[in-house]
Amino acid sequence: MKFPSVFRTAAPMRFDIKPRYYDPVREEIEQRTSQIKKELAAQGLLEKSDGTSHDIGTYGAGIRGSFGQHKGIKERDGVNMFASTAMIRTFIFLLLLGSIFGYIYLGPVIFEYMAYAVALGAAIYFFFRLKPKKKNE
Template identity: 75%
Template sequence: MKFPSIFRTAAPMRFDIKPRYYDPVKEEIDQRTSRIKSELEAEGLIKSDAERRELGYGSGIRGSFAQHKGIKERDGANVFASTAMIRTFIFLLLLGSIFGYVYFGPIVFEYLAYVVAIVVGIYYFFRLKPKKKHE
């Protein structure tokens, strides 16, 4: 067991070697590609990295999180089309059926069936009604 102390005690040194690998083929390929790239830049066939950055040919992901404008609003969003709203209605229906069964008994399922039929009827009435064009 170690007692707390205000002085730091010396810890044993750990041996940590990081090996370096040398691949002559990869080294030769890197030198050759950099040489060919510099020759093509000198001839003007390709643009240098600085010129590409000036023209905006950089990485497409750089800065895209900083330019994020938030969640996009849906055009002509229908309130009943969102999955969160549908889940909420299903939750309230289940909650109402449980409490109704506790307080009123099995008759509540008949009342809920009538309510659901009326709501579905109203929904399809407004959905199938032709839309008026205001021009």
Template identity: 90%
Template sequence: MKFPSVFRTAAPMRFDIKPRYYDPVREEIEQRTSQIKKDLEAQGLLERSDGSSQDIGSYGAGIRGSFSQHKGIKERDGENMFASTAMIRTFIFLLLLGSIFGYVYLGPVIFEYIAYVAALIGAIYFFFRLKPKKKNE
């Protein structure tokens, strides 16, 4: 049984290789077929099956310009900032760091102060959590 943890553990990497086979005869047949299709489409004797204006043999057309159109990392809409795992880890780290330095400077009385502050924060959290929301908001 696995206990819940705040920290993410690394999963073992799996080695999965998919062999590729090269058949020169088949490759030549596919190149000829694509060239004949392009010639027939240029002459108007064959209609495009997908209805696009992109060449059949151009592989780089979909990649070209993709990085220039990147808009960056999207921000999360409507998600609570305190719900993220990184924020929870930061709060736990600061709590531990504060308790260690408090123990060094104030002694064991720091744990009572931390308990009072945690109880106060918990009470405020549950007060706003259980408070009924207004209908017009």
């Protein structure tokens, strides 16, 4: 039985290797056909189906312009700010930090004050969560 946790645990990685098959005859045939296509395209006897020139030897065409089209990190739509794990961790950290320094400066009374503050925060949270939403919003 797994207990609920705030921290994410790592899942085991699976080993997956895809074997490659090398056929020297097929490789030579592909090189010959690409060379013949280049020669025919240079003579103007062969074009691609969409009418653009075709250069088989270039690999950078897919990367060209990719960084210029980057729009930044996308904002999450409709995600509750308090539902994220990072925010929950931050609240727990601040709660622990406040309890340690409060215990040092005020003594054991700080736990009573913090319990009241947590109860008040939970009441406000549940009030807004359970409040019926208006139809025009």
